[in-house]
Amino acid sequence: MLIYRLLMSLLLPVLVLGLLWRRLRGTGVEDALAERLGLSRGGVHPIWLHGASNGEITSARWLIEELLARDPQAFILISCNNPTARSMVASWAIPRTEAVLAPWDTRGSVRRFLSRRQPRILLVLENELWPERMAGCAERGIPVVAIGARLSERSARNWARVAPGLLRRMLGNVGWLSAQDEASERRFVAAGLPPDRLGPRLVLKAGVRAAKMPEAPFPAPPRGRCLLAASTHEGEDAAILDAFLGARALFDLLVIAPRHPRRGAEIAALAEARGISASLRSRGGAPNAPVYVADTLGEMPLWYGLCGTTFIGGTLAPRGGHTPFEPMEAGSALVHGPSIHNFAEIFAELDAAGAALPVAGPAELASTLAALTPDRQAALVTAAAARRRATDPEPVLAAISRLSSAR
Structure with missing residues (x-):
């Protein structure tokens, strides 16, 4: 404990200066x-x-x-x-x-x-x-x-x-x-x-209560033709955009909700580089492009309700994955990558029950989304509903x- 206290005492001035610097830049x-x-x-x-x-x-x-x-x-x-x-x-x-x-x-x-x-x-x-x-x-x-x-x-x-x-x-x-x-x-x-x-x-996240799905404040495609990438991390968005390009026959709209909203403009640039127009939620208005970057906070129930399929972020990047419970409660079909150690038991159960689709990497994500018909989405949602934990x-x-x- 003595060594820990010494290290934290030495770190404290750095923490204070970092906070003051962010405050000066207007981000404090x-x-x-x-x-x-x-x-x-x-x-x-x-x-x-x-x-x-x-x-x-x-x-x-x-x-x-x-x-x-x-x-x-x-x-x-x-x-x-x-x-x-x-x-x-x-x-x-x-x-x-x-x-x-x-x-x-x-x-x-x-x-x-x-x-x-x-x-x-x-x-x-x-x-x-x-x-x-x-x-x-x-x-x-x-x-x-x-x-x-x-x-x-x-x-x-x-x-x-x-x-x-x-x-x-x-x-x-x-x-x-x-x-x-x-x-x-x-x-x-x-x-x-x-x-x-x-x-x-x-599991705290298993206790998430189904939120009332807010109505979209803008026109949107049918739910089964909307794809959500929830809580994505750096390194995942490019793969998701490429997979969306290959699944345009099934999906009209891709909503990317980054874990850190400040990455919104960066994600929009990735889309534009692939020839896909993108719009930012932070600038207001309806999705007027195939890719809508949800670079805001506190609106996840809206996106879960809007999109019939959710890719769980943090599972292609080595982050261990984010919660499957909220999209499950919203009745959104689940797709995830291989990094799932934060919820290993839950994802194992969902995969075994046919309630979620695991993919090994970007190539398999592309082929999986390209085959995710409305009937397949509905089957995943039904299987997930049977596996919900009280x-x-x-x-x-x-x-x-x-x-x-x-x-």
């Missing part, structure tokens, strides 16, 4: 420095929920709403690691919630944050275990609940090689942990989690209630 967030240093003030004694970014926090929205519904006095402070997620949470305008950037994981920032906010419990999503936050909570008797926790084989190996004692100490501070899958359970226990603190498995919130809600009331 108001009050970002105060929030990162743990100096912001607001509601006290909250349930503190922390997730890395948009996807993790969106997956927990159902849990946030359930906690608020069960406790009319509850106040939830939601922290995240980037400004886009902070803005997204603020846009939800959920009563009795507040969105902030998480304090940097330095001793001073965490101490100031905990002193000012005095949370009654910390809920961490997926793999957001940070040494200083965990230590700070332990010092103050603040219980920690890890929800939908994930520990990949690579991460476990890296921890074992670099700092096994630090991971063991963090896991010793966890009061209750629900892992995403059986493999993560084994790795957490082997790394030092007391077995009696292991709760039932929970997420039981009771174990995690009971753990939160038990640990927070014990303070």
